[in-house]
Amino acid sequence: MATKIVKKGKGIKLQEVAANKLTKVKVGLGWEVRKGGQLDLDASVFMLGKDKKLPSDEYFVFYNNLQSPDGMVRHKGDNRTGDGIGDDEEILLNLPYISPMVHELRFVVSIYDAQARRHNFGNLEEAYIRMIDLETGGEILHYDLDAEFSDDTEVEFAKLVRDGDGWQFVPTELGTKIGLQGYVDRFIPEL
Numbered sequence: 370m371a372t373k374i375v376k377k378g379k380g381i382k383l384q385e386v387a388a389n390k391l392t393k394v395k396v397g398l399g400w401e402v403r404k405g406g407q408l409d410l411d412a413s414v415f416m417l418g419k420d421k422k423l424p425s426d427e428y429f430v431f432y433n434n435l436q437s438p439d440g441m442v443r444h445k446g447d448n449r450t451g452d453g454i455g456d457d458e459e460i461l462l463n464l465p466y467i468s469p470m471v472h473e474l475r476f477v478v479s480i481y482d483a484q485a486r487r488h489n490f491g492n493l494e495e496a497y498i499r500m501i502d503l504e505t506g507g508e509i510l511h512y513d514l515d516a517e518f519s520d521d522t523e524v525e526f527a528k529l530v531r532d533g534d535g536w537q538f539v540p541t542e543l544g545t546k547i548g549l550q551g552y553v554d555r556f557i558p559e560l
């Protein structure tokens with residue numbers, strides 16, 4: 370049975386998060402591979418307009434595009450091995466200054482080339498995705514990926530939706546097997 374992994378008691382409470390007070394946020398992704406294995410996890414952010422599509426390719430922040438056009442979403446660089454403890458990949462967000470054309474942020478963690486390599490989160494010794502409110506230092510979300518999403522190859526783990534002057538925080542925990550490209554296809558506007 371799946372464990373409940375949103376840690377409500379830790380850091381700031383989810384109710385407080387809902388009060389649209391988030392400003393600076395960090396996404397942290399950490400993983401450890403079983404001995405002899407190799408697995409590359411990637412954290413990404415899709416910045417969507419009112420139509421729930423990317424205004425342009427540059428609003429997809431990932432390992433090949435480390436900064437959004439407004440500079441307010443910054444990926445600190447691809448990590449391909451997960452070696453070492455703590456966050457192996459980090460994305461920093463400065464919410465109040467995100468371009469007004471962006472109405473929603475979708476957060477996805479994926480396994481690189483998972484289908485060809487027949488990988489899923491269950492192949493990992495330990496893997497987590499977390500979000501931290503940098504103003505308080507508190508964790509607002511923490512998913513144990515190998516335990517909760519062992520059969521999946523990606524998880525859309527949270528979204529932030531523009532709400533008045535702030536952003537509504539919604540943990541989503543949607544496990545999928547469509548690949549990161551599947552998300553790109555979903556969010557690219559139809560010609």
Ligand SMILES: [Ca+2]
Pocket residue numbers: 409410411412432447448449450458
């Ligand atoms: Ca990576």
Ligand SMILES: [Ca+2]
Pocket residue numbers: 399400401451452453454455457
């Ligand atoms: Ca690690």
